[in-house]
Amino acid sequence: MKNRHLTDSFRCAFRGIFQAFKTERNFKLHVLATIMVILFAWYFDFTKWEYMILIITIMMVIITELLNTAVEYTVDLVCGNKYSQLGKYAKDIAAGATLLAAFGAVIIGCILFIPKIY
Numbered sequence: 001m002k003n004r005h006l007t008d009s010f011r012c013a014f015r016g017i018f019q020a021f022k023t024e025r026n027f028k029l030h031v032l033a034t035i036m037v038i039l040f041a042w043y044f045d046f047t048k049w050e051y052m053i054l055i056i057t058i059m060m061v062i063i064t065e066l067l068n069t070a071v072e073y074t075v076d077l078v079c080g081n082k083y084s085q086l087g088k089y090a091k092d093i094a095a096g097a098t099l100l101a102a103f104g105a106v107i108i109g110c111i112l113f114i115p116k117i118y
């Protein structure tokens with residue numbers, strides 16, 4: 001099954017994001033955190049460059065969470081309920097990528113927000 005039109009591709013991509021939002025608790029938390037962080041950035045009157053760093057950081061976290069979800073679905077599709085060492089590696093590595101992205105986001109958040117607070 002291939003998308004014939006560009007609009008179909010966009011529709012599928014948005015459906016994927018919505019599916020992750022519906023099913024993944026972490027994804028909902030990331031979206032909530034994103035809204036809060038953007039409100040704080042607006043409150044602290046961030047510069048264009050600070051906004052750019054913030055947006056890249058937020059995107060990095062959301063994109064890794066989406067890829068992690070895709071890996072989880074793929075492993076579940078292949079393994080079903082059966083234990084698989086390779087499936088475990090794949091899920092753990094994907095979760096590791098999400099953790100690193102979130103960790104980086106916290107550090108960047110501290111660098112951007114702490115000077116504004118004081």
Ligand SMILES: Nc1ncnc2c1ncn2[C@@H]1O[C@H](COP(=O)(O)OP(=O)(O)OP(=O)(O)O)[C@@H](O)[C@H]1O
Pocket residue numbers: 024026068072075079080081082083084085087088091092095
């Ligand atoms: N088929 C499997 N075979 C072996 N281990 C698995 C399998 N499925 C899951 N696991 C192990 O259980 C962990 C949790 O898997 P699960 O699919 O529940 O992810 P999750 O809790 O939804 O992750 P996240 O919190 O990132 O959304 C995996 O990281 C992996 O270590």
